[in-house]
Amino acid sequence: MLRISLTGPESTGKSTLAAQLAAHYGTSFAPEYAREYLAETGPHYTLADLEEMARGQLQAEADALRTAHRVVFFDSDLLVIKIWAEHAFGTCPEWILRQIDEQQYDLVLLMGVDMPWQPDPLREHPHLRQQFYDLYQRELRDRMSNFAEISGPPARRFAQARFLVDELLHAAERRISSPEVLLPTATMPTYTLRTPHCQAVFAAHGAELTSLVTTAHHLEYIWPGDPAVWARHAPVLFPLVGRLPNDAYHYEGRDYKLPQHGFARDQEFAVLRHNDTELVFQLRHDEATQTVFPFAFELTITYTLRDAQLTVRWDVRNPAENQPLLFSIGAHPAVRCPLLPDESFDDYFFQFDHPVTLERHLLRGGLLTGQTAPVLNDEQELPLSYALFADDALVFKHYDFTSLTLRSRKSERFVRFQFDGFPYLGLWTKGPGAGFVCVEPWHGVASPDGAPGELRDKEGILTLEPGQVFTAAYTIEVG
Numbered sequence: 001m002l003r004i005s006l007t008g009p010e011s012t013g014k015s016t017l018a019a020q021l022a023a024h025y026g027t028s029f030a031p032e033y034a035r036e037y038l039a040e041t042g043p044h045y046t047l048a049d050l051e052e053m054a055r056g057q058l059q060a061e062a063d064a065l066r067t068a069h070r071v072v073f074f075d076s077d078l079l080v081i082k083i084w085a086e087h088a089f090g091t092c093p094e095w096i097l098r099q100i101d102e103q104q105y106d107l108v109l110l111m112g113v114d115m116p117w118q119p120d121p122l123r124e125h126p127h128l129r130q131q132f133y134d135l136y137q138r139e140l141r142d143r144m145s146n147f148a149e150i151s152g153p154p155a156r157r158f159a160q161a162r163f164l165v166d167e168l169l170h171a172a173e174r175r176i177s178s179p180e181v182l183l184p185t186a187t188m189p190t191y192t193l194r195t196p197h198c199q200a201v202f203a204a205h206g207a208e209l210t211s212l213v214t215t216a217h218h219l220e221y222i223w224p225g226d227p228a229v230w231a232r233h234a235p236v237l238f239p240l241v242g243r244l245p246n247d248a249y250h251y252e253g254r255d256y257k258l259p260q261h262g263f264a265r266d267q268e269f270a271v272l273r274h275n276d277t278e279l280v281f282q283l284r285h286d287e288a289t290q291t292v293f294p295f296a297f298e299l300t301i302t303y304t305l306r307d308a309q310l311t312v313r314w315d316v317r318n319p320a321e322n323q324p325l326l327f328s329i330g331a332h333p334a335v336r337c338p339l340l341p342d343e344s345f346d347d348y349f350f351q352f353d354h355p356v357t358l359e360r361h362l363l364r365g366g367l368l369t370g371q372t373a374p375v376l377n378d379e380q381e382l383p384l385s386y387a388l389f390a391d392d393a394l395v396f397k398h399y400d401f402t403s404l405t406l407r408s409r410k411s412e413r414f415v416r417f418q419f420d421g422f423p424y425l426g427l428w429t430k431g432p433g434a435g436f437v438c439v440e441p442w443h444g445v446a447s448p449d450g451a452p453g454e455l456r457d458k459e460g461i462l463t464l465e466p467g468q469v470f471t472a473a474y475t476i477e478v479g
Contacts, residue, residue, distance in 0.1 A: 002107070003072055003106050004071060004165065005073075005077040005079075005105045005109070006018050006073065007077050007108055008080075008132075008136055009111070011115065012113055013154060014032070014075050015031065015032060017109070017150070017161060018031075018074070018075035019075075021158075022073050027071055030063065030064035030074045031060060032057070033053055033057040034053040034056075034081070037052065047088075050093075051093055054081045054099070071165065071169065077103070077108075078096055078099055079140075082096060083135050107147070107164060107168055108145050108147035108148075109150050109164070110137060110150065113130055113133050114152065137149070148257060149246050162288075163292055164259070166288065167266040170205065170266055190203055190204075191279050193304075195215075195305055195306065197216070198214055198308040199211070199212075200303065202281075204281065205269075206265040206266060207236055209312075212476070219413070221478045223334035232265065232332070232334070233333075233334060234332060235261065235265035235332045236314075237262055237265065237328070237440075237444070238262050238316075239258075239293055240327075240444065241261065241262075241446070242260065242366065243261075243366035243446050249454070250452060250453065250454050250455065251294060251455045254294075256292055260366055261330075264299060277304060277306065278302065279303045280303075281300070281302075285297050297325055297327065298317040298318075299316055300316075308478050310475065310476045311473055311474075313472070315470070316329060316462075316464065316470040317467075318469075321466055326455050326462070327444075327464075328442070328444020328458075329443050329444065330442035330443060333439060335415050335437055337435065337437045343408055345385070347409050347410050349381045349384055349409070350384070351405045351406075354401060355379055356379065356400065357377050360396060361396070363391070363395065365449070368395070368446050368448045368449065375394065386429065386432040386434075393440075395425075396426075397445070402420040403417060403419070404419075404439060406437065414479055415476065415478050417475070423442075424441075424444065426438070427440070443462060444462070
Protein backbone atom coordinates (compact mmCIF):
# COMPACT_ATOMS: atom_id res chain seq x y z
CA MET A 1 0.00 0.00 0.00
CA LEU A 2 1.46 3.33 -1.08
CA ARG A 3 0.93 6.13 1.45
CA ILE A 4 0.75 9.66 0.06
CA SER A 5 0.35 12.73 2.22
CA LEU A 6 -0.80 16.19 1.14
CA THR A 7 0.69 18.85 3.37
CA GLY A 8 1.31 22.59 3.44
CA PRO A 9 -0.17 25.89 4.59
CA GLU A 10 -3.85 26.82 4.85
CA SER A 11 -6.04 27.36 1.80
CA THR A 12 -3.77 25.58 -0.67
CA GLY A 13 -6.25 23.00 -1.97
CA LYS A 14 -5.17 19.96 0.08
CA SER A 15 -8.68 18.70 0.77
CA THR A 16 -9.92 19.19 -2.78
CA LEU A 17 -6.92 17.46 -4.35
CA ALA A 18 -6.97 14.56 -1.86
CA ALA A 19 -10.62 13.86 -2.72
CA GLN A 20 -9.92 14.15 -6.47
CA LEU A 21 -6.99 11.73 -6.29
CA ALA A 22 -8.88 9.19 -4.20
CA ALA A 23 -11.77 9.22 -6.68
CA HIS A 24 -9.42 8.97 -9.67
CA TYR A 25 -7.57 5.94 -8.26
CA GLY A 26 -10.65 4.27 -6.79
CA THR A 27 -9.37 4.32 -3.24
CA SER A 28 -9.89 6.06 0.10
CA PHE A 29 -8.45 9.14 1.74
CA ALA A 30 -8.19 10.41 5.30
CA PRO A 31 -9.89 13.81 5.71
CA GLU A 32 -8.28 16.52 7.79
CA TYR A 33 -9.45 15.73 11.32
CA ALA A 34 -8.57 19.20 12.66
CA ARG A 35 -11.27 20.76 10.51
CA GLU A 36 -13.91 18.38 11.89
CA TYR A 37 -12.70 19.02 15.44
CA LEU A 38 -12.74 22.82 15.17
CA ALA A 39 -16.11 22.78 13.41
CA GLU A 40 -17.55 21.30 16.62
CA THR A 41 -15.52 23.19 19.26
CA GLY A 42 -15.06 26.56 17.58
CA PRO A 43 -11.95 28.38 16.31
CA HIS A 44 -10.30 28.80 19.73
CA TYR A 45 -7.97 26.02 20.81
CA THR A 46 -5.26 25.04 23.29
CA LEU A 47 -2.16 22.87 22.99
CA ALA A 48 -4.23 20.03 24.45
CA ASP A 49 -6.73 20.52 21.62
CA LEU A 50 -3.92 20.16 19.08
CA GLU A 51 -2.95 16.88 20.70
CA GLU A 52 -6.53 15.67 20.29
CA MET A 53 -6.41 16.73 16.65
CA ALA A 54 -3.18 14.75 16.20
CA ARG A 55 -4.76 11.63 17.71
CA GLY A 56 -7.80 12.08 15.51
CA GLN A 57 -5.63 12.47 12.42
CA LEU A 58 -3.80 9.22 13.19
CA GLN A 59 -7.14 7.43 13.62
CA ALA A 60 -8.40 8.88 10.33
CA GLU A 61 -5.29 7.56 8.58
CA ALA A 62 -5.81 4.10 10.10
CA ASP A 63 -9.48 4.11 9.02
CA ALA A 64 -8.56 5.09 5.46
CA LEU A 65 -5.94 2.36 5.23
CA ARG A 66 -8.51 -0.33 6.01
CA THR A 67 -10.55 0.42 2.89
CA ALA A 68 -7.80 1.57 0.51
CA HIS A 69 -6.76 -0.10 -2.73
CA ARG A 70 -3.09 0.06 -3.81
CA VAL A 71 -2.70 3.68 -2.70
CA VAL A 72 -4.11 5.83 0.11
CA PHE A 73 -4.14 9.61 0.43
CA PHE A 74 -3.95 11.68 3.61
CA ASP A 75 -5.40 15.20 3.65
CA SER A 76 -2.84 16.84 6.01
CA ASP A 77 -0.53 15.03 8.41
CA LEU A 78 1.17 15.47 11.76
CA LEU A 79 3.72 17.83 10.26
CA VAL A 80 0.83 20.32 9.97
CA ILE A 81 0.15 19.87 13.71
CA LYS A 82 3.86 20.34 14.55
CA ILE A 83 4.24 23.59 12.64
CA TRP A 84 0.87 24.81 13.93
CA ALA A 85 1.82 24.05 17.56
CA GLU A 86 5.26 25.63 17.33
CA HIS A 87 3.83 28.79 15.81
CA ALA A 88 0.94 29.15 18.26
CA PHE A 89 2.55 27.86 21.48
CA GLY A 90 6.30 27.81 20.83
CA THR A 91 6.52 24.04 21.36
CA CYS A 92 5.22 20.71 20.09
CA PRO A 93 4.52 17.69 22.37
CA GLU A 94 7.33 15.17 22.29
CA TRP A 95 5.07 12.25 21.40
CA ILE A 96 3.96 14.03 18.21
CA LEU A 97 7.60 14.61 17.22
CA ARG A 98 8.33 10.91 17.80
CA GLN A 99 5.28 9.91 15.78
CA ILE A 100 6.40 12.10 12.86
CA ASP A 101 9.82 10.43 12.94
CA GLU A 102 8.16 7.01 12.83
CA GLN A 103 5.70 7.79 10.04
CA GLN A 104 6.74 6.76 6.57
CA TYR A 105 5.09 8.26 3.48
CA ASP A 106 6.05 7.07 0.03
CA LEU A 107 5.42 10.57 -1.27
CA VAL A 108 4.54 13.94 0.25
CA LEU A 109 2.84 16.53 -1.95
CA LEU A 110 3.74 19.99 -0.66
CA MET A 111 0.99 22.36 -1.79
CA GLY A 112 2.12 25.74 -3.12
CA VAL A 113 0.65 29.05 -1.99
CA ASP A 114 -0.01 30.39 -5.50
CA MET A 115 -3.78 29.95 -5.05
CA PRO A 116 -6.15 32.71 -3.94
CA TRP A 117 -6.88 32.74 -0.22
CA GLN A 118 -10.36 31.39 0.51
CA PRO A 119 -11.77 33.10 3.65
CA ASP A 120 -13.00 30.66 6.27
CA PRO A 121 -13.79 31.18 10.00
CA LEU A 122 -11.45 28.26 10.79
CA ARG A 123 -8.47 29.75 8.93
CA GLU A 124 -6.10 32.17 10.63
CA HIS A 125 -3.11 33.47 8.71
CA PRO A 126 -3.80 34.73 5.16
CA HIS A 127 -0.59 36.81 5.14
CA LEU A 128 1.77 34.14 6.49
CA ARG A 129 1.30 31.40 3.92
CA GLN A 130 4.71 31.89 2.27
CA GLN A 131 6.41 31.90 5.65
CA PHE A 132 4.69 28.66 6.59
CA TYR A 133 5.45 27.17 3.16
CA ASP A 134 9.15 27.80 3.70
CA LEU A 135 8.91 26.02 7.08
CA TYR A 136 7.29 22.97 5.48
CA GLN A 137 9.88 22.89 2.72
CA ARG A 138 12.78 23.07 5.18
CA GLU A 139 11.28 20.36 7.41
CA LEU A 140 10.78 17.98 4.49
CA ARG A 141 14.29 18.56 3.20
CA ASP A 142 15.85 18.13 6.65
CA ARG A 143 13.98 14.86 7.07
CA MET A 144 15.08 13.75 3.58
CA SER A 145 11.43 13.07 2.72
CA ASN A 146 10.45 12.07 -0.77
CA PHE A 147 8.41 15.15 -1.57
CA ALA A 148 7.27 17.15 -4.58
CA GLU A 149 6.00 20.70 -4.70
CA ILE A 150 2.61 21.14 -6.38
CA SER A 151 1.63 24.49 -7.86
CA GLY A 152 -0.55 26.22 -10.41
CA PRO A 153 -4.32 26.27 -10.95
CA PRO A 154 -6.40 23.28 -9.73
CA ALA A 155 -6.43 21.40 -13.05
CA ARG A 156 -2.66 21.65 -13.34
CA ARG A 157 -2.17 20.53 -9.73
CA PHE A 158 -4.33 17.50 -10.40
CA ALA A 159 -2.30 16.65 -13.53
CA GLN A 160 1.02 17.07 -11.67
CA ALA A 161 -0.13 14.88 -8.80
CA ARG A 162 -1.46 12.16 -11.13
CA PHE A 163 1.84 12.05 -13.00
CA LEU A 164 3.80 11.62 -9.75
CA VAL A 165 1.42 8.99 -8.37
CA ASP A 166 1.46 7.06 -11.66
CA GLU A 167 5.27 7.03 -11.58
CA LEU A 168 5.18 5.75 -8.00
CA LEU A 169 2.68 3.02 -8.83
CA HIS A 170 4.71 1.88 -11.85
CA ALA A 171 7.82 1.67 -9.66
CA ALA A 172 5.96 -0.21 -6.93
CA GLU A 173 4.75 -2.82 -9.39
CA ARG A 174 8.37 -3.77 -10.05
CA ARG A 175 9.45 -4.04 -6.43
CA ILE A 176 9.63 -7.17 -4.35
CA SER A 177 6.18 -7.77 -2.88
CA SER A 178 7.58 -9.66 0.14
CA PRO A 179 11.05 -10.65 1.38
CA GLU A 180 10.76 -13.96 -0.47
CA VAL A 181 8.24 -13.59 -3.29
CA LEU A 182 8.68 -11.61 -6.49
CA LEU A 183 5.81 -10.21 -8.47
CA PRO A 184 4.79 -12.44 -11.39
CA THR A 185 7.33 -12.48 -14.16
CA ALA A 186 4.71 -11.22 -16.60
CA THR A 187 4.70 -7.86 -14.81
CA MET A 188 8.49 -7.62 -14.73
CA PRO A 189 9.84 -8.20 -18.26
CA THR A 190 13.62 -8.65 -18.33
CA TYR A 191 16.08 -9.05 -21.19
CA THR A 192 19.44 -10.79 -21.14
CA LEU A 193 22.67 -10.34 -23.11
CA ARG A 194 25.29 -13.12 -23.05
CA THR A 195 28.87 -13.72 -24.09
CA PRO A 196 31.19 -16.58 -23.02
CA HIS A 197 32.62 -14.20 -20.39
CA CYS A 198 29.64 -12.33 -19.02
CA GLN A 199 25.87 -12.02 -18.69
CA ALA A 200 23.90 -8.75 -18.36
CA VAL A 201 20.21 -8.42 -17.42
CA PHE A 202 17.97 -5.41 -18.04
CA ALA A 203 14.47 -4.28 -17.14
CA ALA A 204 12.14 -2.56 -19.59
CA HIS A 205 11.07 -0.38 -16.67
CA GLY A 206 13.54 2.48 -16.87
CA ALA A 207 15.61 0.59 -19.48
CA GLU A 208 17.75 -0.21 -16.46
CA LEU A 209 20.76 -2.50 -16.13
CA THR A 210 19.93 -4.77 -13.16
CA SER A 211 22.67 -7.40 -13.20
CA LEU A 212 26.18 -7.96 -14.60
CA VAL A 213 27.70 -11.34 -13.76
CA THR A 214 30.98 -12.89 -14.87
CA THR A 215 30.64 -16.45 -16.15
CA ALA A 216 33.84 -17.88 -14.67
CA HIS A 217 33.19 -16.88 -11.04
CA HIS A 218 29.43 -16.17 -11.05
CA LEU A 219 30.23 -12.87 -9.37
CA GLU A 220 27.57 -10.15 -9.41
CA TYR A 221 28.94 -6.64 -9.97
CA ILE A 222 25.73 -4.56 -9.94
CA TRP A 223 23.98 -3.47 -6.74
CA PRO A 224 20.81 -5.62 -6.34
CA GLY A 225 18.57 -2.68 -5.39
CA ASP A 226 17.61 -3.15 -1.73
CA PRO A 227 14.49 -1.01 -1.02
CA ALA A 228 15.66 -0.54 2.59
CA VAL A 229 18.85 1.18 1.38
CA TRP A 230 18.47 2.30 -2.25
CA ALA A 231 15.99 0.54 -4.52
CA ARG A 232 17.61 1.27 -7.87
CA HIS A 233 20.45 -0.38 -9.83
CA ALA A 234 21.60 1.87 -12.70
CA PRO A 235 18.92 4.46 -13.51
CA VAL A 236 19.06 6.65 -16.60
CA LEU A 237 18.82 10.35 -15.71
CA PHE A 238 16.65 12.15 -18.28
CA PRO A 239 15.56 14.82 -19.12
CA LEU A 240 17.28 16.24 -16.06
CA VAL A 241 20.46 15.57 -14.11
CA GLY A 242 20.37 16.57 -10.47
CA ARG A 243 17.86 18.76 -8.71
CA LEU A 244 16.19 22.07 -9.55
CA PRO A 245 15.44 24.71 -6.88
CA ASN A 246 12.03 23.77 -5.48
CA ASP A 247 12.01 21.10 -8.23
CA ALA A 248 10.75 23.86 -10.53
CA TYR A 249 11.76 25.70 -13.70
CA HIS A 250 10.39 28.29 -16.12
CA TYR A 251 9.90 27.85 -19.85
CA GLU A 252 8.18 30.29 -22.22
CA GLY A 253 6.35 32.10 -19.45
CA ARG A 254 5.08 29.01 -17.64
CA ASP A 255 6.20 27.25 -14.48
CA TYR A 256 6.83 23.50 -14.43
CA LYS A 257 7.76 20.90 -11.83
CA LEU A 258 10.29 18.19 -12.59
CA PRO A 259 11.59 15.72 -9.97
CA GLN A 260 15.27 15.19 -9.28
CA HIS A 261 16.95 13.30 -12.16
CA GLY A 262 13.82 13.49 -14.31
CA PHE A 263 11.28 10.78 -15.11
CA ALA A 264 12.86 8.31 -17.58
CA ARG A 265 14.05 6.00 -14.80
CA ASP A 266 10.41 5.27 -13.90
CA GLN A 267 8.98 4.95 -17.43
CA GLU A 268 8.24 1.79 -19.38
CA PHE A 269 10.50 1.63 -22.46
CA ALA A 270 9.62 -0.11 -25.70
CA VAL A 271 12.02 -2.81 -26.94
CA LEU A 272 13.08 -2.17 -30.54
CA ARG A 273 15.65 -4.94 -30.96
CA HIS A 274 17.08 -7.80 -28.89
CA ASN A 275 19.61 -10.52 -29.65
CA ASP A 276 22.37 -12.23 -27.63
CA THR A 277 24.70 -9.23 -27.60
CA GLU A 278 22.56 -6.16 -28.35
CA LEU A 279 19.43 -4.68 -26.79
CA VAL A 280 17.72 -1.46 -27.89
CA PHE A 281 15.12 0.41 -25.81
CA GLN A 282 13.16 3.52 -26.73
CA LEU A 283 11.07 6.09 -24.86
CA ARG A 284 8.99 8.82 -26.51
CA HIS A 285 7.11 11.80 -25.14
CA ASP A 286 3.42 11.44 -24.35
CA GLU A 287 0.63 13.45 -22.75
CA ALA A 288 1.80 12.60 -19.23
CA THR A 289 5.44 13.61 -19.74
CA GLN A 290 4.40 16.89 -21.34
CA THR A 291 2.60 18.01 -18.18
CA VAL A 292 6.03 18.36 -16.53
CA PHE A 293 8.31 18.60 -19.58
CA PRO A 294 6.70 20.40 -22.55
CA PHE A 295 8.95 18.99 -25.26
CA ALA A 296 8.79 16.31 -27.90
CA PHE A 297 11.64 13.78 -27.58
CA GLU A 298 12.78 10.35 -28.62
CA LEU A 299 15.31 8.63 -26.33
CA THR A 300 16.93 5.46 -27.68
CA ILE A 301 19.25 3.44 -25.42
CA THR A 302 21.43 0.74 -26.97
CA TYR A 303 23.25 -1.82 -24.82
CA THR A 304 26.00 -3.88 -26.47
CA LEU A 305 27.92 -6.66 -24.69
CA ARG A 306 31.36 -7.67 -26.00
CA ASP A 307 33.36 -10.16 -23.91
CA ALA A 308 33.10 -8.60 -20.40
CA GLN A 309 32.53 -5.03 -21.55
CA LEU A 310 29.11 -3.39 -21.73
CA THR A 311 28.69 -0.31 -23.94
CA VAL A 312 25.81 2.04 -23.16
CA ARG A 313 24.82 4.43 -25.95
CA TRP A 314 22.20 7.16 -25.81
CA ASP A 315 20.62 8.75 -28.88
CA VAL A 316 18.32 11.67 -28.17
CA ARG A 317 16.34 12.98 -31.16
CA ASN A 318 14.13 16.03 -31.42
CA PRO A 319 11.12 14.97 -33.54
CA ALA A 320 9.38 18.35 -33.30
CA GLU A 321 8.87 20.46 -36.40
CA ASN A 322 9.41 23.90 -34.91
CA GLN A 323 10.47 23.68 -31.25
CA PRO A 324 13.94 23.10 -29.77
CA LEU A 325 14.45 20.31 -27.24
CA LEU A 326 16.17 21.31 -23.99
CA PHE A 327 17.46 18.44 -21.85
CA SER A 328 20.22 16.84 -19.82
CA ILE A 329 21.12 13.16 -19.61
CA GLY A 330 23.30 11.12 -17.30
CA ALA A 331 24.18 7.68 -15.98
CA HIS A 332 23.87 6.42 -12.40
CA PRO A 333 25.19 2.81 -12.29
CA ALA A 334 25.74 1.36 -8.81
CA VAL A 335 28.51 -1.21 -8.35
CA ARG A 336 28.54 -3.58 -5.41
CA CYS A 337 31.25 -2.51 -2.99
CA PRO A 338 32.61 -4.63 -1.47
CA LEU A 339 32.42 -7.35 -4.11
CA LEU A 340 33.67 -10.23 -1.95
CA PRO A 341 32.53 -11.37 1.53
CA ASP A 342 35.89 -10.85 3.29
CA GLU A 343 36.27 -7.26 2.06
CA SER A 344 35.01 -3.91 3.36
CA PHE A 345 34.12 -0.62 1.68
CA ASP A 346 37.36 0.90 2.97
CA ASP A 347 39.39 -1.75 1.11
CA TYR A 348 38.45 -0.14 -2.20
CA PHE A 349 39.81 2.81 -4.13
CA PHE A 350 39.31 4.57 -7.45
CA GLN A 351 42.29 4.51 -9.81
CA PHE A 352 42.49 7.23 -12.46
CA ASP A 353 44.16 6.83 -15.85
CA HIS A 354 46.82 9.37 -14.81
CA PRO A 355 47.62 11.54 -11.75
CA VAL A 356 44.89 14.15 -11.28
CA THR A 357 44.20 17.26 -9.26
CA LEU A 358 40.52 17.46 -8.35
CA GLU A 359 38.18 19.67 -6.41
CA ARG A 360 34.59 18.77 -5.66
CA HIS A 361 31.63 21.11 -6.07
CA LEU A 362 29.67 20.98 -2.85
CA LEU A 363 25.97 20.20 -2.56
CA ARG A 364 23.34 21.13 -0.01
CA GLY A 365 19.89 19.63 -0.32
CA GLY A 366 20.84 18.31 -3.77
CA LEU A 367 21.72 21.81 -5.05
CA LEU A 368 25.16 23.25 -5.73
CA THR A 369 26.31 25.75 -3.11
CA GLY A 370 28.91 27.49 -5.29
CA GLN A 371 31.65 26.30 -2.95
CA THR A 372 34.41 23.79 -3.70
CA ALA A 373 36.74 21.62 -1.65
CA PRO A 374 40.01 19.89 -2.64
CA VAL A 375 39.96 16.13 -3.12
CA LEU A 376 43.26 15.12 -4.77
CA ASN A 377 46.51 16.91 -5.63
CA ASP A 378 48.42 15.24 -8.48
CA GLU A 379 47.43 11.77 -7.27
CA GLN A 380 46.24 8.69 -9.11
CA GLU A 381 44.22 6.94 -6.38
CA LEU A 382 41.20 8.01 -4.34
CA PRO A 383 40.71 5.77 -1.26
CA LEU A 384 37.07 5.08 -0.44
CA SER A 385 35.42 5.66 2.92
CA TYR A 386 31.90 6.50 3.95
CA ALA A 387 33.23 9.73 5.49
CA LEU A 388 34.22 10.83 1.97
CA PHE A 389 30.50 11.03 1.10
CA ALA A 390 29.28 12.58 4.36
CA ASP A 391 28.44 15.80 2.49
CA ASP A 392 26.59 14.06 -0.37
CA ALA A 393 28.02 13.12 -3.76
CA LEU A 394 31.41 14.15 -5.09
CA VAL A 395 30.68 16.33 -8.11
CA PHE A 396 33.48 17.12 -10.59
CA LYS A 397 33.34 19.54 -13.51
CA HIS A 398 35.47 19.63 -16.65
CA TYR A 399 37.99 17.06 -15.41
CA ASP A 400 40.79 15.77 -17.65
CA PHE A 401 40.55 11.98 -17.26
CA THR A 402 38.48 9.61 -19.38
CA SER A 403 38.55 6.37 -17.37
CA LEU A 404 38.13 5.39 -13.76
CA THR A 405 38.66 1.93 -12.23
CA LEU A 406 37.24 0.64 -8.97
CA ARG A 407 39.81 -1.67 -7.35
CA SER A 408 40.30 -3.58 -4.11
CA ARG A 409 43.45 -3.82 -2.01
CA LYS A 410 42.52 -7.40 -1.12
CA SER A 411 41.66 -8.98 -4.49
CA GLU A 412 42.19 -8.60 -8.23
CA ARG A 413 38.54 -7.79 -9.00
CA PHE A 414 37.90 -4.51 -10.80
CA VAL A 415 35.23 -2.46 -12.56
CA ARG A 416 36.47 -0.01 -15.19
CA PHE A 417 34.42 2.90 -16.53
CA GLN A 418 35.33 4.80 -19.70
CA PHE A 419 33.44 8.02 -20.48
CA ASP A 420 35.19 10.27 -22.94
CA GLY A 421 33.46 13.60 -23.62
CA PHE A 422 31.31 13.87 -20.49
CA PRO A 423 31.74 17.33 -18.89
CA TYR A 424 30.48 16.31 -15.43
CA LEU A 425 31.01 13.31 -13.15
CA GLY A 426 29.43 12.26 -9.87
CA LEU A 427 30.62 9.68 -7.34
CA TRP A 428 28.13 8.67 -4.65
CA THR A 429 27.03 6.16 -2.07
CA LYS A 430 23.99 6.23 0.19
CA GLY A 431 25.78 6.37 3.54
CA PRO A 432 27.50 4.24 6.20
CA GLY A 433 26.84 0.56 5.57
CA ALA A 434 25.55 0.94 2.01
CA GLY A 435 27.15 -1.82 -0.03
CA PHE A 436 27.62 0.06 -3.29
CA VAL A 437 29.27 3.02 -4.97
CA CYS A 438 27.98 4.87 -8.04
CA VAL A 439 30.08 6.21 -10.92
CA GLU A 440 27.95 8.76 -12.79
CA PRO A 441 29.10 10.40 -16.05
CA TRP A 442 26.75 13.28 -16.85
CA HIS A 443 25.82 15.68 -19.61
CA GLY A 444 24.20 18.02 -17.10
CA VAL A 445 24.50 18.90 -13.43
CA ALA A 446 22.39 20.04 -10.46
CA SER A 447 21.29 23.66 -10.26
CA PRO A 448 22.73 26.13 -7.78
CA ASP A 449 20.81 27.01 -4.65
CA GLY A 450 18.36 29.86 -5.16
CA ALA A 451 15.11 30.59 -6.95
CA PRO A 452 13.88 28.53 -9.93
CA GLY A 453 15.15 29.84 -13.25
CA GLU A 454 14.72 29.52 -16.98
CA LEU A 455 15.46 26.01 -18.22
CA ARG A 456 17.48 27.30 -21.17
CA ASP A 457 19.83 29.13 -18.75
CA LYS A 458 20.52 26.09 -16.54
CA GLU A 459 24.14 24.91 -16.52
CA GLY A 460 24.64 21.76 -18.54
CA ILE A 461 21.38 22.00 -20.50
CA LEU A 462 21.74 20.73 -24.07
CA THR A 463 19.71 22.16 -26.96
CA LEU A 464 18.61 20.17 -30.02
CA GLU A 465 16.99 21.92 -32.94
CA PRO A 466 14.19 20.09 -34.80
CA GLY A 467 15.45 16.91 -36.43
CA GLN A 468 18.84 16.96 -34.66
CA VAL A 469 20.25 13.97 -32.73
CA PHE A 470 22.57 13.96 -29.72
CA THR A 471 24.70 10.85 -29.08
CA ALA A 472 26.87 9.85 -26.12
CA ALA A 473 28.27 6.55 -24.85
CA TYR A 474 30.23 5.05 -21.98
CA THR A 475 31.46 1.56 -21.12
CA ILE A 476 31.58 -0.70 -18.07
CA GLU A 477 34.18 -3.48 -18.03
CA VAL A 478 34.37 -6.08 -15.25
CA GLY A 479 37.00 -8.63 -14.37
